[in-house]
Each structure stands twice: as C-alpha cells, then as structure tokens.
Amino acid sequence: xxxxxxxxxxxxxxxxxxxxxxxxxxxxxxxxxxxxxxxxxxxxxxxxxxxxxxxxxxxxxxxxxxxxxxxxxxxxxxxxxxxxxxxxxxxxxxxxxxxxxxxxxxxxxxxxxxxxxxxxxxxxxxxxxxxxxxxxxxxxxxxxxxxxxxxxxxxxxxxxxxxxxxxxxxxxxxxxxxxxxxxxxxxxxxxxxxxxxxxxxxxxxxxxxxxxxxxxxxxxxxxxxxxxxxxxxxxxxxxxxxxxxxxxxxxxxxxxxxxxxxxxxxxxxxxxxxxxxxxxxxxxxxxxxxxxxxxxxxxxxxxxxxxxxxxxxxxxxxxxxxxxxxxxxxxxxxxxxxxxxxxxxxxxxxxxxxxxxxxxxxxxxxxxxxxxxxxxxxxxxxxxxxxxxxxxxxxxxxxxxxxxxxxxxxxxxxxxxxxxxxxxxxxxxxxxxxxxxxxxxxxxx
Ligand code: GDP
Numbered sequence: 001x002x003x004x005x006x007x008x009x010x011x012x013x014x015x016x017x018x019x020x021x022x023x024x025x026x027x028x029x030x031x032x033x034x035x036x037x038x039x040x041x042x043x044x045x046x047x048x049x050x051x052x053x054x055x056x057x058x059x060x061x062x063x064x065x066x067x068x069x070x071x072x073x074x075x076x077x078x079x080x081x082x083x084x085x086x087x088x089x090x091x092x093x094x095x096x097x098x099x100x101x102x103x104x105x106x107x108x109x110x111x112x113x114x115x116x117x118x119x120x121x122x123x124x125x126x127x128x129x130x131x132x133x134x135x136x137x138x139x140x141x142x143x144x145x146x147x148x149x150x151x152x153x154x155x156x157x158x159x160x161x162x163x164x165x166x167x168x169x170x171x172x173x174x175x176x177x178x179x180x181x182x183x184x185x186x187x188x189x190x191x192x193x194x195x196x197x198x199x200x201x202x203x204x205x206x207x208x209x210x211x212x213x214x215x216x217x218x219x220x221x222x223x224x225x226x227x228x229x230x231x232x233x234x235x236x237x238x239x240x241x242x243x244x245x246x247x248x249x250x251x252x253x254x255x256x257x258x259x260x261x262x263x264x265x266x267x268x269x270x271x272x273x274x275x276x277x278x279x280x281x282x283x284x285x286x287x288x289x290x291x292x293x294x295x296x297x298x299x300x301x302x303x304x305x306x307x308x309x310x311x312x313x314x315x316x317x318x319x320x321x322x323x324x325x326x327x328x329x330x331x332x333x334x335x336x337x338x339x340x341x342x343x344x345x346x347x348x349x350x351x352x353x354x355x356x357x358x359x360x361x362x363x364x365x366x367x368x369x370x371x372x373x374x375x376x377x378x379x380x381x382x383x384x385x386x387x388x389x390x391x392x393x394x395x396x397x398x399x400x401x402x403x404x405x406x407x408x409x410x411x412x413x414x415x416x417x418x419x420x421x422x423x424x425x426x427x428x429x430x431x432x433x434x435x436x437x438x439x440x441x442x443x444x445x
Pocket of ligand 1: 112253
C-alpha cells in the first residue's frame with residue numbers, strides 16, 4: 001500500500017529510539033539521517049526532505065517539547081507535527097459560490113483519474129444534497145464523453161456534452177454553455193472535466209487556461225496520480241504555471257506508490273490537498289485530512305476516518321430495527337443481505353482494516369482477504385424467492401439446487417451460506433437478549 005514501506009521504516013526508527021533513556025545529539029542526528037533516507041527512498045522531493053529533516057533536527061535538539069513524554073514519544077510527536085505541516089496543515093474544504101452554480105474545474109494529465117474523480121465528486125456532493133452537473137470538455141480523447149456519461153449515470157448525476165456527431169466541438173464553448181444550462185435547470189454545482197495529455201504540453205495548458213478564463217471557476221482541482229513518483233513535482237509546477245489551481249486531489253493512493261507525490265506536492269505548490277482517491281469505484285474517495293494522513297503514515301491509526309465512514313454507511317434507526325428483529329427472531333436473509341451491502345458501502349474491508357492502529361504489520365494477511373466472498377453471497381441470496389429469504393427453513397434440496405444454478409455457485413456454497421446465516425442469527429439473538437455470544441470453536445468472546 002502507499003506509504004507502506006515508509007511507515008515500516010519510520011516505525012523501525014522509532015523502535016530503536018524507544019530503547020534509549022535519554023537522547024544525545026548524536027542519537028538525534030542518527031534518527032534524522034534515517035528519516036531522511038526513508039523519505040528519499042519514498043520519492044519525496046529533495047527540497048522537501050531537506051527542509052523537513054532540518055526542522056525535525058532543530059526541534060528535537062531544542063527543548064520545547066513536553067517533558068511528560070519519553071524521548072521516543074517526543075520525536076514521534078515532532079515528526080507527526082511536521083508531517084501534518086508538509087501535508088498542508090488544516091483540512092481545506094470545498095468552497096461553494098454564494099450564488100449557485102458552484103463551478104469546479106478538473107485539470108491534470110491523461111490517466112490521472114479526472115473523469116473518475118468527476119463521478120466520485122458528483123456522488124459525494126449528491127449525497128450531501130447537492131445537484132451536480134458533469135460537463136464533458138475533454139473532446140480530444142475519442143471515448144472521453146462516453147466514459148463521463150457512464151460515471152455520471154453511476155453517480156446518478158446529469159451530464160452536459162456537445163451533441164454527438166457535432167464535429168470536434170469547442171471545449172471553451174461547451175464549458176460556457178454548461179454554466180448557462182446549469183443556471184436554467186437549477187443545478188447547484190458544475191464539474192468540468194478537461195482534456196489531458198500523456199505529458200505536459202503547451203497546447204493542453206492553453207486550452208485549460210482558456211476554459212478557466214471563460215468560466216471563472218470557484219475551485220480548480222489539480223488531479224495527480226500518486227504513482228508518478230519523482231515526476232510529481234515537475235508536473236504540479238507546470239500546471240501551476242500554466243493553469244494554476246486552488247487545490248490538489250491525489251489519486252490512486254490505493255496502489256503501491258511510495259507516497260512521495262503526496263508528501264511533496266502541497267509544500268512545493270503551496271496548494272492544499274483536498275481529496276484522496278483510493279480506488280476505481282465511485283465510493284473510493286474521501287476528503288483529505290493532513291492530520292489523519294500523518295497518523296496513518298506513522299501507523300497511529302485512523303479511528304476518525306473509520307468512524308466517519310461507519311456513520312455514513314449505517315443508519316441508526318435501521319440499526320435499532322435490526323436489533324429488534326434479532327431479539328424477536330424475525331431476522332431474514334433479506335436483512336442479512338442488506339447488512340452485507342452496508343458493509344460493502346463502508347469501502348473495501350481491507351482498506352478499513354488498514355486504518356486500524358498496529359495493522360501495518362498484518363499487511364500480508366490483509367492482502368489475502370477475499371472480498372469477492374460478499375459478492376458471491378449476494379448472488380446466492382438474490383437468486384432466492386421472497387418466501388425463501390423470509391423463511392430459509394423451506395429450502396429443501398431441489399430449491400437449493402435451483403438457487404445454486406441461478407447464482408452460478410454450487411449447492412455446497414448455498415448450504416454454507418444458510419448455515420452461516422443461521423449461526424449469525426442465533427448468535428445475534430443471544431446478544432440482543434443481553435447474553436454473551438458463543439462463536440463456534442472460539443469459546444465466549
Ligand atoms: P483521466 O484521463 O484523467 O480522466 O483518468 P481516468 O479517470 O480515465 O482514470 C484513468 C484510469 O485510472 C482508469 O482506469 C481509472 O479506473 C483508474 N483510476 C482512477 N482513479 C483511481 C484510483 O484512485 N485508484 C485506482 N486504482 N485507479 C484509479
């Protein structure tokens with residue numbers, strides 16, 4: 001995972017410190033040297049590394065930090081503070097226009113993840129009660145308009161694009177028209193997807209700059225692929241000079257990028273990282289919190305993000321109803337399926353577990369986690385009739401065979417699912433009645 005190696009190396013550095021009662025100047029120098037090497041190996045821009053480590057050294061040698069902490073804790077605290085600061089300090093939220101529509105323009109290289117981000121933003125905004133309009137201004141890549149309409153549909157948002165077959169089309173014109181359209185049709189946010197090239201190029205910059213001039217966006221988000229490593233700084237600077245932007249979106253943070261882009265871009269451009277993209281699905285997206293990212297890098301855990309995601313996925317009223325169903329023995333396979341789907345909404349389970357403190361060590365095990373299991377279970381339940389879902393007791397041999405065929409699985413799969421459901425229902429019933437659950441083979445929890 002991104003930052004994996006960096007996290008491990010910093011953890012190692014801190015572990016060595018923990019063995020010492022007091023820190024000498026040479027201990028601190030040694031630590032700073034290790035941190036510097038870890039950052040350089042993570043592809044962090046050299047200037048950023050230099051400034052970062054010199055601040056850490058200066059603060060660790062001075063005695064501003066709390067005497068309540070042991071030497072290792074003091075260093076961790078300093079590194080945490082400084083990480084937050086190079087990641088941009090305070091979280092910066094989207095700025096909305098006083099009179100709608102709010103205009104958000106996306107810029108970046110081809111393949112950076114702009115079109116995907118347009119869908120993610122639209123879905124996220126729609127969830128928050130906004131009415132986003134996606135605008136196709138990438139009229140160069142043959143498939144770009146189609147791709148945008150696909151994500152728009154997934155996000156449940158509308159799209160504005162030139163009529164098909166209307167020739168090449170002028171992106172500046174499309175952008176301008178889209179604002180008028182949004183005003184007429186009462187869309188409150190406009191998200192403009194622009195063309196990218198594989199490398200930085202003058203014509204691309206000019207086109208993006210012209211769109212910017214024409215629509216005067218409230219936000220210009222520069223989307224950058226975290227995997228591009230050392231090139232991140234040059235690319236970001238080129239876009240800053242050519243178009244300029246108000247915020248950065250880091251994409252593909254789920255990959256095995258070493259994290260250098262993330263740690264360099266904000267401090268090199270002076271623009272805040274506003275969002276992080278962590279997968280190909282529209283839900284794989286979150287507002288960026290410098291402090292939480294720092295704790296994640298330092299493996300201090302990211303409980304806050306977990307809680308927030310859990311709150312988004314679970315509805316309190318529904319949770320109460322489910323508890324009641326458990327207690328009264330009326331929990332059905334339909335409810336079971338709903339629960340599972342909610343779990344999926346919480347984002348990849350693997351990713352969630354990665355946010356828990358101390359999980360850095362278990363990364364290998366996490367990589368073996370099979371999320372397809374949930375998809376399989378879904379298929380099986382969806383192949384059942386309403387009556388079967390409500391009362392699984394009617395599931396005889398021929399019904400099970402039919403369900404297996406319908407869901408492309410085997411009777412054994414169906415049997416396993418039914419058994420698991422029955423066990424879960426039994427266990428939850430005990431919990432709902434205030435007892436201790438008994439997990440088979442594990443004794444009381
Ligand atoms: P654009 O050319 O900037 O519009 O980039 P796209 O949105 O078309 O994305 C390029 C590719 O990267 C597509 O295959 C996306 O599915 C993929 N992609 C986009 N964002 C992410 C992300 O956060 N994580 C991963 N793993 N893939 C992503």
